[in-house]
Amino acid sequence: MEEFQPVIVAFCCHYCAYTAADMAGSKRLHYPANVKIIRVPCTGKVSALHMMEALRKGADGVYVAGCLEGDCHFRTGNTRATKRVAYVKKLLDEIGIGGERVEMYAMSAGMGEVFARTASEFTEKIRRLGPNPARVGRDNPGCATAACS
Amino acid sequence: MKTESTLEKILVSGQLAVTSECGPPRGALPEKVKEKAEMLRGCVDAVNVTDNQTAMVRMSSLSACILIKQMGLNPLLQMVTRDRNRLAMQSEILGAYSHGIDNMLCLSGDHPRFGDHPAAAAVHDIDSVQAVDMVRQMRDEGLFQGGQKIDGPPKMFIGAAANPFADPFELRVARLAKKVKAGVDFIQTQCIYNVDKFEKWMEGVRDRGLDEKVYILAGITPMKSAGMAKYMKNKVPGMDVPDEVVKRIAGVAKENQAEEGMKMCLETIERLRNVKGVAGFHIMAIEWEHKVREIVERAGLLPRPVF
Amino acid sequence: MITAERKPIEDLINSVSSYRRILLLGCNECVTVCSAGGRKEVALLSSALQMHFMKEGHPFEIKEITLERQCDPEYVEELVPYIDQADAVLSMACGCGVQEVARRFKEKMVLPAVNTKFMGASERQGVWAERCAGCGDCVLGSTGGVCPIARCSKQLLNGPCGGSGKGKCEVDSDIDCAWQLIWDRLKALGMTEKYEENIPAKDWRTGRGAGPRKIVREDLAS
């Protein structure tokens, strides 16, 4: 069987993680192509709904990458994002999708290596978890995942 | 005299009154009430019967009062506003008086949160100040709270509680004044361990002449052990146990702590009986009822006056 | 405002699991302000329920609508074109909104998605606290603008009780003692003598005591 290629959505803050991703690129640091980066002006802009909808529409994992603690360009965007990620984790546990499919990371603009390592580790984690059960259920209508997958 | 109450007669006579309490059992065994009450025979002027104290279900105060009355003792009906609305309270008062029970204490009661039915709704149709006013109106005007005439009004000697140690302290005399205004006859205070603070409160009480309008019975609870002292200090809302008190009892060997507690409570009584405005003592020996006689005796308050 | 809190997801999943087409309703008023049942919360709940039922392989459709005011028949009327396409309505409005939809659409199952809590105010971002119990005869003028009925755990009109300590209520150290607040306010207003006016027993008929209440304004009523 072909190796499962998860779809990962990464919401990256323009001031840190997104720049770090750039740096990783220019340094030719390898990170998996599974990670689809969405640039946001601040992680405080990422709502619970953004994370949930990414998963509902087929992502297998979602993470939010913002500035280091105390470094948010808009002061508290990253701490608010952290709280929202925790909220979404709980919600995902409650609906049976699993909270480990979302994560919050912090890094500075200069941390290209950290960006690449985070992307690889998160992708591997989701690969181990397997496909998003909601997507599996959608693609196999009429049968519950427990019985069919 | 407003009533036929023996407690009132003693207080009016100017002698120090002594009351104590009996918590009804958590079951339907009348012997339990009688056992506890028997220990108080001859050493107190009235026996407070608690009303679902600490919000735990117990035999009703009224029925335990009746049992005690039948023993020839003098019960004092406690009533909390937590469990009954004004209808239930008034019918209970009529019932109590019909059995010759002529002392009562109006309280708001501990919140159900602390008891064995935390899911219960608290009634609080009226509060303790309004309850005092209601009982006074029943007695002095012969009218129900709703304004209708009572056929044979109950002549209750009306008590209420005061906690000089709760916050805000500066309000505590004013709150007593509200109860006096509502028509309270006597007060039983929270257990006194911080005697200095109590005396300060009494000063405020005297400054406003409230001691001339209400009989104040000082609350006394002997400490059984250092463990109890710490528990009272840290766990019981509205209780003020100074560090010195805990230190003193913890400073003696375990087997001597009960006697030390006894000595401390006798010293408190000795000091307070000379405080102007203190009209007597309310001795709450929690699960230590058999010690009440000893306390009263060693404090030189025996024999009790007979009327 | 009226405050509410979303019911646990598990309860909501159970309540809608026997239906296929759900009309999920929000309300633009109080429940939006307290982040319980506005447009955002509707979208999030919709996403969560869809994902759950996708996983279960259970066919499930949600139509999301957030009304301007769900406790007002005029706005509820806007649901007419959609109601027949739904097997049941799941409403994130307060209990008033849920009932208004149920009253208008007699043959449609209407399920509550939130627990309506109390009339309160926002203490800070994300925190709401009870302020008024709707007693129908406001005493705030005598109590320094702090309500003893909604905010004292024993609704004492002549408090504080003997359990008040360090400004907190005996029931929970998270609760401010209402009577401490009242006293502080009376002091700040230079009105401490007001405290000693005994407040008489309340006539609860103006509150819930006389059954469900109604306000009729003759000048406005049609």
Ligand code: SF4
């Ligand atoms: S007194 Fe009555 S109307 Fe006024 S705030 Fe309190 S509950 Fe509301």
Ligand code: SF4
């Ligand atoms: S502590 Fe204060 S708020 Fe709590 S019940 Fe007593 S008076 Fe009311």
